[in-house]
Structure formats: C-alpha cells, structure tokens
Amino acid sequence: MDSGALLDLLGNANRRRILRLLAQKPCYVTEISEYIGVSPKAVIDHLRRLEDAGLVESHTDDRRRKYFHIARNLRLEVSVSPYEFGAKSAYPASTTLDLGRCTHLSIDLEIADEPEVSGLAAELRDLRELERELSMAQRWVQGRLADVQSDIADAATEDDDHLVPDVLAEIVDRPLDTRALADRVNAPPSVVESTLVRLRERGIVEEDGDGWRIAE
Numbered sequence: 001m002d003s004g005a006l007l008d009l010l011g012n013a014n015r016r017r018i019l020r021l022l023a024q025k026p027c028y029v030t031e032i033s034e035y036i037g038v039s040p041k042a043v044i045d046h047l048r049r050l051e052d053a054g055l056v057e058s059h060t061d062d063r064r065r066k067y068f069h070i071a072r073n074l075r076l077e078v079s080v081s082p083y084e085f086g087a088k089s090a091y092p093a094s095t096t097l098d099l100g101r102c103t104h105l106s107i108d109l110e111i112a113d114e115p116e117v118s119g120l121a122a123e124l125r126d127l128r129e130l131e132r133e134l135s136m137a138q139r140w141v142q143g144r145l146a147d148v149q150s151d152i153a154d155a156a157t158e159d160d161d162h163l164v165p166d167v168l169a170e171i172v173d174r175p176l177d178t179r180a181l182a183d184r185v186n187a188p189p190s191v192v193e194s195t196l197v198r199l200r201e202r203g204i205v206e207e208d209g210d211g212w213r214i215a216e
Contacts, residue, residue, distance in 0.1 A: 003087040026069040083149040175211035
C-alpha cells in the first residue's frame, strides 16, 4: 500500500485504537464499539477502510459472529528532518533472507530448531532485545545523517540549498549527467542544474564528457 495513503488512513485516532485492540485479540463489532466509544455504524466504516487497505481481515465463528483481526505485519517509517521528509512502508522479509548481504550488520541470534515452547519463548526474548538494539542504532544513524548533511551543506555552499548533500552523495563514486542526477535525487533537472552550477563556481564539482563529478 502507498505509504502516503497509509499515513492518511492511520491519521484517524479511532482507527489506531481499533488496531491496538485487534493486536490483543480478534473482536466483533460490538466489542470494538464499546471499547472505543463510538457507534457500531462508525466502527463498521472504519473496519471497511482498514479491510480495503489490507490491514484487517474477518472470519465467522460457529455462531455466525463475525470477528475482525489484523491481517499482516507491516512497518511504517516516517522521516522528518531539515534535509528529508518521507514515509515508507515495508512488509516482513522472507525467512530465507541472507543477512550476510547486510555489510554493516552482524546479528548473533539462535533460531529455535524445534517448535517447543521453551525454545520459541527464548527466541522471542532475543528477538525483542534485538529489536530494541536496532531501534537505538537507527536513531543514532538518523541523527548522524542530519549532522553530516548539515556539515556538507556548510562546507560546500554559502546559501541554504538543502539539495547539495544529496547531489554530492550521488556523484561521489561515479559521474552522472544532470537528468540522471535529477532522477536520483527526485528534483527537477533545472533545479539540479542550478545547484551544480553554484557548486562548480566554488570548485566543488566539475563536468566532463561523462557527466558531473566531485572535483579532485
């Protein structure tokens, strides 16, 4: 689902409260209505929107009572800084994901071989600790990103052009022409061209037949 549409969907407090309740147990409409304090009709509308988004599903028990439950795991990340605003959603990776491909990450985690309660409980404990550590690491990275972007902007330009760090990061390893660079930084070519011209005037970048590169 588009992250922007997901942000709009979760912007409603009652829909967030419904998801918190369903994270505890499957519920039927009357239960949800009593829990969040709104009419069953309003609850049905919220559930329809959550179902359309693929976040909630339903099943019927032996007494023909319809229960709603969360359909899948989903992570939504929102980044807001002087140099970035964005949101991205992600579903869990396949269990066959090769973590060896993560060059900056080393995870020492013992996976339970047998579906025994004690082994699974120990793995759950370790996974929750790993999640906390990754969250701390992510917060550090986000803070450092903002610091480095600010330092680059201060060193490379005299104006308040927040596009400079992204432009330089894209051409640090290989030259790119203006259009390719504009696609990479998601900005109009004319705006990127203006940024590059100012950087060239300061001796930060240069242009040759292959495109723009950081000046040696």
